Amino acid sequence: MKPAAFDYLRAESVDEVLEGLSNEGGNARVLAGGQSLMAMLNMRLAKPKLLIDIMRLKELNRIEEQAGVVTIGASVRQAALLAWPELARTLPLLALALPWVGHVQTRSRGTICGSLAHADPSAEMPLALIALGGQVHLRSARRRRRLAASEFFLGMMATARAEDELIEAVSFPAQGGSRCAFREVARRHGDFAIVACVAVATPNGVRFAVGGVADIPMARDWPRLDGSALDDALNGFAYELGARNDVHATARYRRDLVRIIGRDLVREVLQ
Structure with missing residues (x-):
């Protein structure tokens, strides 16, 4: 498919961007890299009347x-x-x-x-x-x-x-010297994540975050945990995320990934 017709504005200033957004409201879309937006335009999932290109604005x-x-x-x-x-x-x-x-x-x-x-x-x-x-x-x-x-x-x-x-x-x-770890599971490198997990050491313990399971990324702050206490926290969080079955993975598989990857990452940043 091809996009529906739209007007194109190559903005020369931020004020021009804001004016276009103010005048058109929900009928305007901002174009930056366009890696997601262009696909949505081609599939007509987005049908803006005005496309505002901001990539020439040095101040941004x-x-x-x-x-x-x-x-x-x-x-x-x-x-x-x-x-x-x-x-x-x-x-x-x-x-x-x-x-x-x-x-x-x-x-x-x-x-x-x-x-x-x-x-x-x-x-x-x-x-x-x-x-x-x-x-x-x-x-x-x-x-x-x-x-x-x-x-x-x-x-x-x-x-x-x-x-x-x-x-x-x-x-x-800025993270300073705080330890962190990241791991992602996808069908292929570069594909959307089936599950992605982050652990960041904090002064009081660890912050653990998960993407690809719930409708938004979610995080939990825990004290220093190990052994069964860590397993219990990860298991509870895995179920709180409300994983669903889809064409990429089952809910059970996603929960297993949260538990397994989470245990490795938390231990890595707290060691």
Whole structure:
């Protein structure tokens, strides 16, 4: 199929983007990397009247570290962040997860914020945002606001972004020296995750997060656990996620992966 007809705007400023979103509301879509949006247009799952291209806006193409926070602008490509020299030091979890995002070709076009806007529950960047407790920076002609990751994701491919808002940037707290681990199971490398898990050591224990099972990535904070206490916590969380059978895997298989991978990752970061 081919997209339905739409008007195209190559924005010259953020104000022009905000004006287009304000005027068209739900009939406008923002084009950044386009790796998800273009497929949706071709299948006519999205039929915007106006497509607003933001990739020429230099003010949105920034990676900044300040006061222990790394801020990534809306037009920063996944490949650019992966190549950022400070990534392994400041955000080692993203250094581990980004190579699992699609393929080299898609990472060269796809953006970090675009992945968050798409809000696929199997995607790696929403999972990382939940695991690290990041924030999404939203801007419209009316206001600016920031939402915690736990507030931003509402359901499968659904977010709290208003129709006239642009995801201007996303920010992650720098991890410093905290240990982290990431593991994903998919049919093939680059496919959507059947289950993806993250463990991050915290001052009080561990934060464990899972993507690909529930409609949004979910996380739990636990004290230092081992043995049967860890197994019980993982088993309870695996059932809380509400796994379902689909063409890729059974609910039971997903629960088993959460328990098995979770045990390995938690032990790895707490050793």
